[in-house]
Amino acid sequence: MIVSALKYFLVSGLLFVNTFIIAQGEFMNIGVMEWYNIQRFSFQVEEGRYAVFADNNKITELNKGEFIFIYKTGNKIEVKSPNVRFGQYQKIYLIGKETSNSFRATPITPEKDMRFYEDNLKVSLKPTGLRLVNNVDIENYVAGVVQAEVGPNPAPEFFKLQAILCRTYVLENLNKHEYDGFNLCDRVHCQAYYRSCSNKEIEKASKSTKGLVIVDSDINLITAAFYSNCGGQTVNSEDVWQKSVYYLRSVKDPFCVNEPNASWSKKISKSQWIGYLQAKGRNSSGAGPSGELEAFYQNQRKSNYDVGELNIPLKTIRSDWKLKSTFFNAVPDGEYVYLTGRGFGHGTGLCQEGAMKMASSGYSYPDILHFYYKDVHLVDLSALDFFREGR
Ligand SMILES: [Zn+2]
Numbered sequence: 391m392i393v394s395a396l397k398y399f400l401v402s403g404l405l406f407v408n409t410f411i412i413a414q415g416e417f418m419n420i421g422v423m424e425w426y427n428i429q430r431f432s433f434q435v436e437e438g439r440y441a442v443f444a445d446n447n448k449i450t451e452l453n454k455g456e457f458i459f460i461y462k463t464g465n466k467i468e469v470k471s472p473n474v475r476f477g478q479y480q481k482i483y484l485i486g487k488e489t490s491n492s493f494r495a496t497p498i499t500p501e502k503d504m505r506f507y508e509d510n511l512k513v514s515l516k517p518t519g520l521r522l523v524n525n526v527d528i529e530n531y532v533a534g535v536v537q538a539e540v541g542p543n544p545a546p547e548f549f550k551l552q553a554i555l556c557r558t559y560v561l562e563n564l565n566k567h568e569y570d571g572f573n574l575c576d577r578v579h580c581q582a583y584y585r586s587c588s589n590k591e592i593e594k595a596s597k598s599t600k601g602l603v604i605v606d607s608d609i610n611l612i613t614a615a616f617y618s619n620c621g622g623q624t625v626n627s628e629d630v631w632q633k634s635v636y637y638l639r640s641v642k643d644p645f646c647v648n649e650p651n652a653s654w655s656k657k658i659s660k661s662q663w664i665g666y667l668q669a670k671g672r673n674s675s676g677a678g679p680s681g682e683l684e685a686f687y688q689n690q691r692k693s694n695y696d697v698g699e700l701n702i703p704l705k706t707i708r709s710d711w712k713l714k715s716t717f718f719n720a721v722p723d724g725e726y727v728y729l730t731g732r733g734f735g736h737g738t739g740l741c742q743e744g745a746m747k748m749a750s751s752g753y754s755y756p757d758i759l760h761f762y763y764k765d766v767h768l769v770d771l772s773a774l775d776f777f778r779e780g781r
Pocket residue numbers: 566567574575576577579580581
């Protein structure tokens with residue numbers, strides 16, 4: 391992670407190298423607005439100055455406030471300013487020239503809201519439109535993601551925590567969109583990234599944790615799993631996925647139990663519920679038409695719905711009934727079965743509402759991380775290179 395990917399970006403742009411540019415720590419390639427299948431958009435400089443490279447030539451420079459239109463025409467990309475028609479190309483690179491550069495990209499066809507981004511933009515062709523890739527400093531990207539993913543007013547310490555989680559996730563998932571020609575997309579599939587960061591507090595918090603990531607005891611980046619609320623107890627990773635991960639252990643969490651997503655309820659008609667259980671192997675001969683359905687309780691989290699002869703993984707029930715969590719009781723009463731549940735989300739790793747509460751109660755971000763992820767370490771990216779090279 392020593393060579394700036396910006397260098398790769400520029401070099402490969404100038405040399406026509408039609409390969410995937412891997413960001414190595416400092417700059418990321420984020421596919422933005424991919425699903426709009428943009429046919430034309432405008433690019434306007436918000437801050438700084440941009441050089442516009444088309445295939446292997448610099449065709450113009452844009453100062454603050456200046457703009458160009460970029461179109462897909464057949465299998466070419468056309469570039470126009472209000473006065474000049476530059477020509478048709480295969481690839482356009484818009485490279486920031488100052489220390490701080492940002493721009494607005496406004497899709498015209500289809501018509502969509504303007505988006506603000508920092509650093510560079512690469513435009514190429516795909517069968518259904520233009521492909522826009524924001525080549526962005528990882529720290530600018532992290533701040534943008536924290537702004538998109540975090541609610542309006544948590545304590546600054548929580549922003550720091552979220553920035554570290556986001557950075558760890560990015561570096562662990564650099565190849566997620568390898569076949570699309572970028573590192574990550576800008577949707578929840580990867581991490582929501584709707585614009586560059588516009589919140590000073592988030593920017594400050596992200597900067598103050600610059601380069602920090604979380605690693606396990608083998609100095610590998612951790613799977614920084616998180617979700618909204620655990621309902622008072624987190625889940626062992628093997629109850630969510632197949633894999634047992636030593637740092638994703640169930641812990642009792644007193645911090646989230648009074649937060650917004652701490653509880654839920656749902657009522658299901660008893661005949662539907664019985665039908666479901668029978669499909670899962672419940673012996674119907676012992677059960678009467680309306681009675682004999684046993685209640686199911688979890689004072690502590692269980693892995694399975696273990697009533698009578700049944701042993702159904704709770705994650706299966708959660709997915710079949712689209713429940714907010716696997717941490718529920720199911721109590722029959724009259725014509726219904728009443729499900730009363732705790733928490734929201736898969737439950738393994740960090741509980742966001744608990745972490746927010748810890749942050750607002752004065753816990754530091756290392757305290758919070760170590761509460762939810764057992765025996766992990768916070769290291770700087772440069773140290774990560776050092777350890778890896780030392781192996
Ligand atoms: Zn994605």
